[in-house]
Amino acid sequence: MQAGLNIVHVPLGARAYDVVIGPGLLAQAGARILPFLDRPRVVVVTDRNVGALHLDALRDGLGAAGISMSELVLPAGEATKGWPEFERTLDWLLEQRVERNDVVVAFGGGVIGDLVGFAAAVLRRGVRFVQIPTSLLAQVDSSVGGKTGINAAQGKNLIGAFHQPVLVLADTEVLATMTPRDFLSGYGEVVKYGLLGDLDFFQWLEENGPALAAGDMGARVQAVARAVQMKADIVVRDETEQGDRALLNLGHTFGHALEAATGYSDRLLHGEGVAIGCALAFELSARMGLCSQEDPSRVRAHLRSMGMKVDLGDIEGELPDAEALLGLMGQDKKMMGGKLHYVLARGLGQAFVTADVSRDMVRSVLMDALRGQRVGDV
Numbered sequence: 001m002q003a004g005l006n007i008v009h010v011p012l013g014a015r016a017y018d019v020v021i022g023p024g025l026l027a028q029a030g031a032r033i034l035p036f037l038d039r040p041r042v043v044v045v046t047d048r049n050v051g052a053l054h055l056d057a058l059r060d061g062l063g064a065a066g067i068s069m070s071e072l073v074l075p076a077g078e079a080t081k082g083w084p085e086f087e088r089t090l091d092w093l094l095e096q097r098v099e100r101n102d103v104v105v106a107f108g109g110g111v112i113g114d115l116v117g118f119a120a121a122v123l124r125r126g127v128r129f130v131q132i133p134t135s136l137l138a139q140v141d142s143s144v145g146g147k148t149g150i151n152a153a154q155g156k157n158l159i160g161a162f163h164q165p166v167l168v169l170a171d172t173e174v175l176a177t178m179t180p181r182d183f184l185s186g187y188g189e190v191v192k193y194g195l196l197g198d199l200d201f202f203q204w205l206e207e208n209g210p211a212l213a214a215g216d217m218g219a220r221v222q223a224v225a226r227a228v229q230m231k232a233d234i235v236v237r238d239e240t241e242q243g244d245r246a247l248l249n250l251g252h253t254f255g256h257a258l259e260a261a262t263g264y265s266d267r268l269l270h271g272e273g274v275a276i277g278c279a280l281a282f283e284l285s286a287r288m289g290l291c292s293q294e295d296p297s298r299v300r301a302h303l304r305s306m307g308m309k310v311d312l313g314d315i316e317g318e319l320p321d322a323e324a325l326l327g328l329m330g331q332d333k334k335m336m337g338g339k340l341h342y343v344l345a346r347g348l349g350q351a352f353v354t355a356d357v358s359r360d361m362v363r364s365v366l367m368d369a370l371r372g373q374r375v376g377d378v
Contacts, residue, residue, distance in 0.1 A: 190227050
């Protein structure tokens with residue numbers, strides 16, 4: 001293992017792959033991708049923001065190994081993750097005469113990774129792809145595990161496929177170009193891992209979160225590597241989300257409803273929704289007597305100390321009422337047998353999945369949150 005790099009192996013048999021984490025990986029991209037190529041070319045899909053910042057560096061890194069690249073640059077933002085840009089991407093890949101043994105590179109945040117991974121899954125019934133995630137959220141979550149897809153009018157990620165990458169290159173240097181808000185949005189997914197299954201990691205984040213946010217490279221590599229290892233362990237146990245993998249949705253049932261309520265706009269970024277959703281999930285757990293009231297207070301205190309959104313009142317503009325939010329939660333893809341499954345917690349680091357949740361209790365939590373009461377002081 002090269003100094004400064006961490007490698008997390010995802011052992012899925014014939015579909016196993018490595019997640020390489022650390023600084024300087026764009027410069028090494030060619031050397032690391034070359035073993036997967038039958039011919040020295042790749043096609044790259046990115047967005048305008050990432051392309052403007054990093055596409056030349058990726059081209060240089062690939063060129064150093066004699067690999068040529070063609071690129072498609074899509075608009076930035078969650079609105080890209082839908083049918084129009086998905087169809088545009090497939091048309092472009094076909095125009096590039098991408099063959100089944102070629103490699104498609106998803107170069108961007110979670111939107112690009114999800115959309116391009118889905119395109120790779122259905123193109124010629126499956127072509128190989130490499131994830132080069134450029135956001136903290138994508139590095140710790142969406143680039144690992146093979147979940148790909150696009151959004152529908154009815155909700156997020158309702159159309160997609162499981163399609164594992166052949167390699168993930170998480171260059172932690174590119175995180176320095178993220179805005180503070182986008183970085184903290186990704187941190188919502190980082191803290192989720194501690195809350196769902198690793199109290200020691202959550203305590204480490206309480207101590208090291210500020211340094212991580214301030215740019216400490218060692219802390220960033222360590223946090224990304226720990227989150228990726230946790231996700232890899234869960235994915236190996238439950239690749240297609242029949243059981244344990246649903247734990248990764250901690251905060252997401254509430255969060256996705258809030259994203260839908262805000263029109264998937266900049267009013268609420270995905271990781272911000274997850275952070276608020278985690279606070280609500282712990283509040284719901286406490287009201288159900290599953291964990292102590294100190295746990296949601298501690299969750300909220302840490303998120304607040306990081307300068308993150310914690311309450312519904314932190315979201316700009318009006319929100320629908322509790323009944324409407326419940327309706328949006330009912331569109332969640334975690335519906336099974338007509339019942340919504342929640343990820344709740346018996347304590348910090350002790351999440352579990354259950355459908356045994358009173359709709360009235362959820363409504364009560366949402367109504368109090370909408371009234372602006374401090375969750376945890378109710």
